[in-house]
Amino acid sequence: MARVRQLGNPRNIEFALLLLVAGLYAFELAQIQLATVLVLRNELILYWAPPVVLAFVMHLILRLRASEADWLILPIGLFLNTLGISMIYRLDIIKPAITASGNAPDLFAQKQVIYTAIAMAIAAAVILLVRSHLSLRKYIYVSMAAGVLLLLLPLLPVIGKTVSGARLWVGIGGFSFQPGELAKIALTIFFAGYLVSRRESLAVVGRKFVGVRIPQARELGPIVTIWLASLAVLVLQRDLGTSLLYFAIFLVLIYVATARPFYVVVGALMFVTGALIASRLMSYVGGRVDSWLDPLNEATYNAVGGSYQLVQGLFGLAHGGLFGTGLGGGLPQLVPLAESDFIISSLGEELGLVGLFAIFALYLLLIARAVRISVQHNDDFSKLLAIGFGFVIALQFFIVVGGVLRVLPLTGLTTPLLAAGGSSLIANWIIIALLLRISDSVPRLGVVAE
């Protein structure tokens, strides 16, 4: 058993960390006001209070209903979420009352605070309602259906919306919503449950060939199905990142469940082949790849849908350098979508490389907690669920941030917890709630499991 050190009551440590994060958040908002409008405005409290109050509400619920839950996850979630709000607020505050075109500017910070409150309330409800994550196993096929339905929603006429080339959105009335974000939770639950029940046959059956066990054809069924579904997402919704995300979650979970690298190798080859063909056939993917490979090229830079945004993001990051310009001191507003897709370049500009390293490290820490929960659990479903959620956060962060930092071609996913957008916040806070719930039932030292 890994838990050798006992740090005292985990909830007390959590409480102290939440206080620290709340203080940092107040400092961020104050710093932004002083750096941009030069005075402290009391609207600060309206941005500060809701996330902080709800975090303490969640803390209280954890004390009552999940007192052994991990103590780092909630403070990290709150910190990343509020840092995102700070940056979004910072971008809002410098906008003129009326834009050059005579309209009111698009403001995001207030909405983000409201979404955060809703997302944290839902997370609190999840902790209250899901008494044990093991009960989720009963709903794996419901999860599958829900996941598929959510994925398909944006393709429906009327309500489906295309935003910057990708069809990932649903709009009803004034509300828009990215159902794919919730689909990733449903699909993770489904993959975990499905693989637990099928792992024996997937792992063992098959003939050996040159030392590699080749599964029987029918055992390849699921991987082919998921592969086709991912390609469908790529072709129909026109987004490489989303497609990669779902397929990679499945590959990772099937690997963890069966311990057979065969699936990963075959799956990766299938995906790369599919993506390559798609990039040849569909100009938008090809354009993204061109921008990725040579963004500073004059023609690529000037092309419609070219590398302008990516390059402006790079300029912003370079402007920040090692230590950044300080919150409110940079020019992140020069980058299109600075509050959502490119929030990492906004943060990199104002907090510098040092700040980005800290943010990366906090994500790694959050993911490490998920891994730890996964390792500590003894039952396969809990293990798969925890590593699945951890990997979802890791991969999504990697795909988005990698896109901005030119590790990968740019895609239309949102930066978990940081970026403006309600759907993503709700989905990620549900993941946090579920991770907290799973961590509460980790077998304790001295408690004999199985």
Next chain:
Amino acid sequence: MNREIKRVTILITLMFVSLFVAASTIQVISADSLTNDRRNFRPVYDSYKVLRGSILVDNQPIASSVSSNDEFRYTRVYASPMYSALTGFYSYFQGRAGLEGTLDSYLRGSNSSQFFEQLNAIFSGNPVTGASAELTINPKVQQAAWDALGDMKGAVVAIEPRTGRILALVSKPGFDANLMAVHSGSQSQANYSTLLTDRNRPLINRAIAGDLYAPGSVFKLVVASAALESGKYSPTTLIDNPATYTLPGTKTVIHNSGEGKCGGAKKVTLQQALKLSCNIPFAQVGIALGQDVIRAQAEKFGFGDTVKIPMTVTPSVYPTNMDASQTGLSAFGQFDVRVSPLQIAMISATIANGGLAMQPTLIDSITTANLQVLSAPTPTQYGRAISATTAERVKSMMVDAVASGVSSNGAIKGISVAGKTGTAQNGPKQPYTLWFTGFAPADDPKVAVAVVIEDGGGMGQKGFGNLLAAPVARKVMQAVLNQ
């Protein structure tokens, strides 16, 4: 299963390592090249945060920053289009040009000589205040040059021969640099496009960095200098003076200006040839000297060199690999000889200064906001172009040219003026390029000047250097002498 989880963790770690590496590469390793990218406006925005220093003429700002009540904090204000060839412009959106570009690091306080101010700014939290540059320009001379050119396209450069200080530098038409300093990107872009597509090309600095011009007869000063320096010629050396001359190896026949024999005699002295600006004798002298001798002399005057005043002056060109006929044409400033007005002013200034060329400069001093002098260039020798004797002899020819020769309109009553006109051909039916260069007073030179007028001053092939360029030069010299 834990072994597999461990491997997934390694994969996640690798993903994050790639992000760490990518962020470090962008923010540290390639940060400088990204910052210097032409498409990156952040440095311009940043520099708007500092109170940019002024560009001053006689302690009056010709470019200065005043507070504005918007996010840009300051607006750049320019006093007059008369100074546009000096200041250039400083724009949020279109970059920088002219001294605003050349002196940028001083004006925005980021020059390495302002290190302690920068350090102070870091600790005090106050932004750096940029240094101001006082120019050598004399506002009265600048005004006289601007007015004298009137509506003609062209340029004037006036230099103090002993020091190389530039007293006037005008390019016409000028432009209103305020148009680019506006705080609306679309407006600034529109204004810039209008100027850029204006057929009179006001954004071109004709004095130093426009298209170079054919010098015509003012180049005879270089050939006369080369001839005297060679020792093979003296002012009284007689040269054949036919009415027409067929260039060796060709059927091209050249004429003197005004056709016929230059001065009427069968032979003419070098002194007279320059005074009357005879093409045929000079072609023969040029061919006899050879292109290498002429080129060596031209380079001593500054040809082929990138002179910085501190703006970069486009180097003037004396062609290479010419045959004898081309050398003949080059000797009276035709064929592919191309010069900047500043180069021509430098030649006159050098002759005026006894053959010693001085480094031309616009900078009197650069001073920080707390009056620390960062730079105050002392007169610097550019190099000896010709001997004092040769200088004296060429000067005497130029004095004759104004007093009783073809450059008569440069004359100022009661003062001995040295001068040389030029009327360069630019091809059949093309209007001439008109020149005057000279200095005054001849015995104690206070000012050397070069005037160029494009497009025949609007008179096509009827405009001559002596008719249009010489009076401009006279007014500029008078403005100096009347101080």
